Each structure stands twice: as C-alpha cells, then as structure tokens.
Amino acid sequence: MSDEPPAGYVRSAVLDLMRLPNKAAVQKYCREVTITGSDFANVLLNARIGALAPFQYLVHQYEHRPLHLDPTDEEMGSLAQNGVGPARGKARKFIRKIFQTFEDRRLFSAHLIHNPQTPEWHLFYFDQRDMRQAGNHWKKGGSHIHYSRHNIANTLARDVWPRIVANPPVLPRSEHVRYSHDG
Numbered sequence: 001m002s003d004e005p006p007a008g009y010v011r012s013a014v015l016d017l018m019r020l021p022n023k024a025a026v027q028k029y030c031r032e033v034t035i036t037g038s039d040f041a042n043v044l045l046n047a048r049i050g051a052l053a054p055f056q057y058l059v060h061q062y063e064h065r066p067l068h069l070d071p072t073d074e075e076m077g078s079l080a081q082n083g084v085g086p087a088r089g090k091a092r093k094f095i096r097k098i099f100q101t102f103e104d105r106r107l108f109s110a111h112l113i114h115n116p117q118t119p120e121w122h123l124f125y126f127d128q129r130d131m132r133q134a135g136n137h138w139k140k141g142g143s144h145i146h147y148s149r150h151n152i153a154n155t156l157a158r159d160v161w162p163r164i165v166a167n168p169p170v171l172p173r174s175e176h177v178r179y180s181h182d183g
Contacts, residue, residue, distance in 0.1 A: 014043040018122045023152050030175040037181050047113050055113050060165050062108040069101045110164045114157040121157035123148045143181060148174040
C-alpha cells in the first residue's frame with residue numbers, strides 16, 4: 001500500500017498498519033494500536049469485493065478437532081441408556097469427551113491481502129483462544145490478532161499461503177495486535 005492515504009480517506013487502524021514502511025514501524029505501531037471489530041470487518045469486506053485493488057484477498061477457515069475426542073456410536077448410545085441421574089460408564093466418558101472437545105478444538109481464521117504484481121502481502125490470523133479477554137497465550141493479555149507481512153516473515157505470498165492452508169497451519173513470524181470486540 002502506498003504511504004499516503006487517498007483523498008477522502010477515513011481513518012482505519014488496519015489500513016494504517018498495512019501502510020507502514022518497515023518491520024520497526026510495524027512493531028512500534030502494534031504496541032500502541034487497538035484494532036476494532038468493525039474496522040477489521042470493513043477492511044476484510046472491502047478486500048473481498050475488490051475495493052483494495054490491485055490487492056487480492058484470500059481467506060482460510062480451519063477447524064481442528066482431536067480425533068481421539070470423537071465419541072463412538074457406543075458412547076453416544078450409552079447416554080440414552082444411562083437414564084436420568086449421574087452419568088456412569090461409557091455415558092460419563094461421552095460427556096467428558098464433549099466437554100474436552102470444546103477445550104481442545106481450534107477454530108482458526110486467516111486473511112491474506114496480497115498484491116500479485118509485487119512481493120507485498122499482509123496476513124491477519126487468529127483462533128478462538130486469541131479472542132478471549134483472559135487465558136490466552138499473549139503475555140500482555142487480552143483479545144488480539146496476529147499480523148504478519150512480507151518484510152516480517154521474509155517470504156513471498158506464494159510460499160506463505162500453502163503453509164497457512166496446511167493441516168495444521170504453519171504460521172509465519174507475526175506481531176500481536178490488541179483487538180477490541182467493540183466498535
């Protein structure tokens with residue numbers, strides 16, 4: 001993205017981030033900014049409909065559920081056989097698997113905005129744990145998204161995207177950006 005916003009530009013933390021010239025500027029900005037849900041959604045929707053041309057938009061959604069937590073037919077049937085009252089035996093195992101699935105699954109989302117004529121690309125990604133206010137992996141804490149780009153990951157879009165859509169995704173180096181569900 002060019003350094004200068006176009007005439008009539010409406011302030012966007014996401015687009016401002018994408019316009020920064022280098023890794024040092026990105027790191028400084030990421031420490032200071034909060035991206036709002038509405039700003040993020042507006043940029044992604046505009047990218048999706050081609051309003052950020054010549055940039056193109058790719059999205060990948062991925063749900064990982066550990067296979068060992070898939071209940072067997074026998075475990076599912078045992079719940080009905082258990083009847084009213086505390087779960088026993090295989091019914092109890094079925095219930096534990098369901099609760100553990102909600103803890104261990106991963107709902108991953110990646111959004112790549114790239115210019116096919118240049119090496120420039122911008123990647124935003126997160127999973128449901130990143131969206132938690134507390135109890136996620138970010139040392140500073142709070143809801144956040146991950147941001148990477150060509151001059152942080154030092155790789156081309158054509159090389160980074162196949163890694164993102166791999167199962168499981170192989171993620172490039174990134175910066176944490178505070179995220180607000182409000183606004």
